[in-house]
Amino acid sequence: MYRAAIEALERWKAKKEPKPLLIRGARQVGKTWLMKEFGRRAFKNTIYVGFENNRQMKELFEGDMRIDRIITGLELYAGRKIDPEDTLLIFDEIQEVPSALTSLKYFNENAPQYRIVCAGSLLGAALHPGTSFPVGKVEFLELYPLSFSEFMKAMGKERFAELLQKSDFDLATTFRQEYIDLLKHYYYVGGMPEAAARFVENRDFNEVRGIQQRILAAYEQDFSKHAPNETVPRIRMLWNSIPAQLAKENKKFIYGVVKEGARAKDYEMAMLWLADCGLVHKVHRATSPRLPLKAYEDGKAFKLYLLDVGLLSCMASLDRRVLLEGNALFTEFKGALTEQYVLQQLKTLEGIEPFYWTNDRGGAEIDFLLDGGDEVIPLEVKAETNLKAKSLKTFCEKFRPKTAIRASMADYRNEERLLNLPLYAVETIGRRAGKEG
Incomplete structure (x- = not known):
């Protein structure tokens, strides 16, 4: 592999x-x-x-x-x-x-x-x-789970991965359905090497689910085996709340979803433990889209993602029949899988630490902000072909970024200041952000 x-x-x-x-x-x-x-x-x-x-x-x-x-x-x-x-x-x-x-x-x-x-x-x-x-x-x-390009190569689709590496979008668009089918499989199978390897070998979705359930059970055992005893129940509750957190319209992490009346200080150690073990990724809000983004980090507001989209679909008990229902998979539980997928690809790109942005009233949100070297690049994630993006429009009118990216199910299109990027090509963002991708 x-x-x-x-x-x-x-x-x-x-x-x-x-x-x-x-x-x-x-x-x-x-x-x-x-x-x-x-x-x-x-x-x-x-x-x-x-x-x-x-x-x-x-x-x-x-x-x-x-x-x-x-x-x-x-x-x-x-x-x-x-x-x-x-x-x-x-x-x-x-x-x-x-x-x-x-x-x-x-x-x-x-x-x-x-x-x-x-x-x-x-x-x-x-x-x-x-x-x-x-x-x-x-x-x-x-080291993270397999990225989508690594998954394509494991599936014997090296030429498809190479087309995207070369940014040959004219030819890639011709084969859009093959990319979409591969992406559906990746949403379900994910990038955990054992699950991917067995799927490549047998194409058995039930076997994949069994492997994912075994991996999740092993993580739960790790909680009991390695974490401080008093922290274990909170680690479990926090971990199991993540699918519900991502299913919300506003995906900002809310401690009240973990347990009614829960406060940040009660779960601080549990959160740190999961992050240190590489099981979750925190994406903080930036109070202002300026460089360096880290200087504008809001320590109290963040979104929490799992390490792998396949494990998320397993935790959410996603039925494999949704794979057959057009593009319904991409909008499943408010596009949570799609946002998880995009974050997972961004994590594999060297030198990129994503943030997100909301205005003070919370009426506008940009899913990810990326450091483009000499500019901040807003990245809006759409789980379908509907490209209406009020938040991105609001952001662009206010901050006038040189480059804005919208990742969706629509075809590649490079308009003035706005790049429409197919979800299957998210990894090419590394080059656009001046990083190695």
């Missing part, structure tokens, strides 16, 4: 003496597979160390931090010599052994010739708040 992150790993390897690389992402987004596949492709030898329930490795790293001692221990563990020139060291679930995380500082400072790739499911932030984290001594790579 193609993952764009492989190319990022190859760029990391090409550096003269790269710092240890830590791959962050939720459980089951494919971190272990990615590291092993990278080792297989790019190195003569790979040594894999999984730290979960590994007493031997825990003892090795809890000794002194002399790198020659650690390397000798790893050689004995693997049963072969480690040549730093052609060996990749993989440390998986590294948050399970905090001292292994600390050792990355010493590898970077005293033995930069070793190539080390690590992964953690972000549970470390909640598990080990006292861990000595090697700030400035590691590089990071974020």
Whole structure:
């Protein structure tokens, strides 16, 4: 299965003496597979160390931090010599052994010739708040579920993905129905690697649902296993409220939907825990569409999304028959799946941190604001072909942006100052926002 992150790993390897690389992402987004596949492709030898329930490795790293001692221990563990020139060291679930995380500082400072790739499911932030984290001594790579272009490639539609990469919209429009059908499948299947891989193999929607339910159950087990006991009920309530939050006309997160009378301070730790584990994405309101957007962040107003559109459709018990009903899927529960889908694609684009905007009265809302380098780009998401967008018109009249984007089921059309972008081409926004896409 193609993952764009492989190319990022190859760029990391090409550096003269790269710092240890830590791959962050939720459980089951494919971190272990990615590291092993990278080792297989790019190195003569790979040594894999999984730290979960590994007493031997825990003892090795809890000794002194002399790198020659650690390397000798790893050689004995693997049963072969480690040549730093052609060996990749993989440390998986590294948050399970905090001292292994600390050792990355010493590898970077005293033995930069070793190539080390690590992964953690972000549970470390909640598990080990006292861990000595090697700030400035590691590089990071974020891994998310498969993007729509990765899903198309997995489905054997590489040429379709390439058309969009080249921005050949004339030809892409000719095959719009194929793109729409693929997008429907993606809304239902999502980008969790196991669900996508099984769907590619069997085209069985029921099997996909079973896998998604199993993933959601595993996340619920993680709540009980890893989160502080007093926080677990609130994590569960907050997590289970997300489909209802996104089904509202105004998708701003309301604590009262979680529980009547609930207040922000009661759920602060639960929210932080879910975000640290990569299970939710917060998109904050910007009080003004000016650069840098971060400077205008409203800390109290935000929208909350899941990590994957397929998991959202599973939590919402979406019936697979809706796939057959024209384009009804895209408007299902007030377009919540469509907004989730767009946010999910934006998260995979390097250097883009989306915000949203509402006017003071709350009568106008722009779904996403993007930093375009020298301008703020408003992005309006429409779940159908009806392109009437009062909020976007209000925004453009007030702030006069050089570029505005409307993503919808309509065909590509580049008008003066307004780009109509098909939903299936949302990933091309990276290039338009001056980012790598």
